[in-house]
Amino acid sequence: MIEIEKPSITLIEKKENGKYGKIVLEPLERGFATTLGNSLRRILLSSLPGAAITSINIQGVLHEFSTMPKIKEDLTEIILNIKGIAAVMNTEEPVQLLIDARGPRELKAGDIITGGEVDIINKDLHIATLEEGAEFIVELEMEKGRGYVGADRNKKDSHSIGVIPIDSIYTPVNKVNFLVENTRVGNRTDYDKLTLEVWTNGTIEPEEAVSLGAKILNEHLNLFISLTNHIGDVEIMVEKEEDARLKF
Known part of the structure; x- marks a missing residue:
């Protein structure tokens, strides 16, 4: 034995x-x-398992190489910041989140409108810096998953023009x-x-x-x-x- x-x-x-x-x-x-x-x-x-943003839709932006007036960061940097959002989802279904902000101000993760189905943990995470007259309206989709999922796998047939799939780090x-x-x-x-x-x-x-x-x-x-x-x-x-x- x-x-x-x-x-x-x-x-x-x-x-x-x-x-x-x-x-x-x-x-x-x-x-x-x-x-x-x-x-x-x-x-x-x-x-x-964890939760992560899978796609974003910024008003007035058609693709990830677009420029955004009166916003200090470029789109690539903003997407990188968004990937750092740590959140807990209270549902198994995808959730739509919203950013509706106007400058001048610093936009943080805690400013995202989540409803009752998502709790953002790192509320002080910097997202973007808005200058005077800036308008920043963004729809974000968050889902549950595991590990790492590339932007290509986050593409959906239901996505409209302007929706930008992003890499998701669920872990x-x-x-x-x-x-x-x-x-x-x-x-x-x-x-x-x-x-x-x-x-x-x-x-x-x-x-x-x-x-x-x-x-x-x-x-x-x-x-x-x-x-x-x-x-x-x-x-x-x-x-x-x-x-x-x-x-x-």
Whole structure:
């Protein structure tokens, strides 16, 4: 029978208004820290669901190379700023948002009219600078998705002239680092310690992101477990009562 001592997992640090978290998992059998750290990092950066703007329609603008009078930024820069909007959607259907602003003023993400179906997290995000006499009216479409979707895939037959599809970055995780170190268990020093650092855009807690990433990985691994009927009942992890620790 295979017996592996069950490691403990702890959220040891959380800051930046809940956008950053550091998680430690130890002790792990040699090699498992790299396997788990690398797998979770890939999943966290590519497979978690989120919300993003998929297209914009600016009044008086027909394409992404158009110029906009009395607005400091060019359209390319404004689109880049819009891509940085972090939001939580309370519906599964696409949502129409609106910008209706006149200068002089600084336009921020918090000025977007969302209704009750979208909550913008980074309200102070700079969108554009409007000069005296500027009029900036924009319709934006937001959708739920996963990972990264290019502008070409956001094109729809229903789009009217002037609608500009943009790249969508759905993932709520901005950055993931993992560190593998040696740790001691009794007289043995060949165990692994995994430290996982996660930065999010504020729409999800770091520990929730890790839990969801692990769930996605687990669901895929279960497909291999189901190849035989009896392996699913085999106990692998053994938790020593005196070593049980608090988990998040």
